[in-house]
């Protein structure tokens with residue numbers, strides 16, 4: 178960050194207070210921070226505190242003759258190595274998507290010659306609103322990068338979901354990635370260069386009451402590894418992750434969601450994409466009668482009956498889109514028996530182009546483990562890969578996706594050597610018939 182000029186545009190949200198810490202941490206790393214504050218931002222923190230921390234004047238007005246003489250909005254944006262909008266409200270995102278320039282912040286953004294980094298922060302309903310998701314998709318298609326929002330409690334009491342502004346270390350990591358430091362950015366000569374890849378990963382949590390939920394054993398390791406490999410291959414990657422304990426892949430735009438419904442909305446917001454990979458272990462059901470309060474044990478009363486309803490099938494929805502369907506739609510089949518048979522049935526029923534099938538019975542240790550043994554199932558046949566690390570599976574799969582999108586998905590995946598071996602290996606999965614696929618965690 179040393180001597181990097183960061184232009185921070187602070188929007189009007191309660192998360193603006195986090196910018197004070199962000200400025201300190203950026204300056205500790207040697208960055209030169211200039212700040213533009215919107216009118217609403219000044220309702221949350223004062224230009225005086227910001228100016229004290231940046232040791233620079235704070236820019237607030239579009240038509241301030243003095244400022245315009247000294248440093249106009251064009252210079253403000255051109256002199257920055259990176260522009261960060263944090264917190265980015267639904268309003269500022271909408272204005273950016275529409276190309277508005279009616280205050281200093283939006284004028285700077287419109288006059289910029291480099292795509293900014295956006296750190297959204299808003300109420301979850303505002304974030305998930307189709308209008309916001311449309312605006313976000315528009316900006317992403319224009320090459321604008323996003324960090325967050327994170328999942329969690331809102332400042333408003335009792336509100337939770339996606340919409341928290343990312344924490345300072347995540348903002349700095351995303352800025353570093355954008356400045357091409359800390360890790361290699363997308364490779365412009367990579368096989369997926371210029372492609373947008375959307376990936377779902379991890380489990381979903383379906384709440385029973387405020388403290389209990391339905392979940393599954395997915396760790397997100399395979400999906401996250403695919404996201405990292407696609408990014409290395411030059412793609413712009415949007416990773417939509419359920420609750421996992423592993424870190425976001427560096428440089429990958431990662432959205433955090435909790436439930437299947439939120440994942441579906443996030444995927445819709447992330448499209449259009451060239452390739453969509455559905456690696457998440459989405460809970461098939463959610464609780465119909467989710468309790469607003471923690472369910473209490475009543476003396477002598479029977480355990481509560483949970484009534485379940487089906488969750489939306491995200492893979493099937495995207496694979497059957499009449500317009501805007503990604504060119505390559507990839508599903509995963511996590512099976513505990515008859516792996517190939519089920520995978521072939523899923524290829525048909527979901528309408529996708531490729532199913533990556535794996536045996537997740539407990540004897541294999543795939544769920545939560547670091548290794549995987551997969552079979553690639555297309556309409557043309559089956560290709561089985563030997564057992565390998567999840568990173569290696571990800572790397573090979575991304576190479577395969579690059580080949581398929583280049584040559585058309587009707588082709589047989591490469592290295593299609595052993596159909597019979599594949600059948601034999603898949604049969605071994607029948608052993609663990611009793612493996613639990615879903616569980617209720619307290």
Ligand code: CTP
Nearest residue numbers: 455456457459488489490491492508509510511
């Ligand atoms: N999937 C999805 N949305 C769902 C359920 C599954 O997008 N509501 C996707 C998964 O991400 C995966 C594929 O569909 O790519 C297969 O998921 P899986 O759970 O193995 O299959 P199901 O359709 O749920 O069938 P079953 O549970 O009966 O095996």
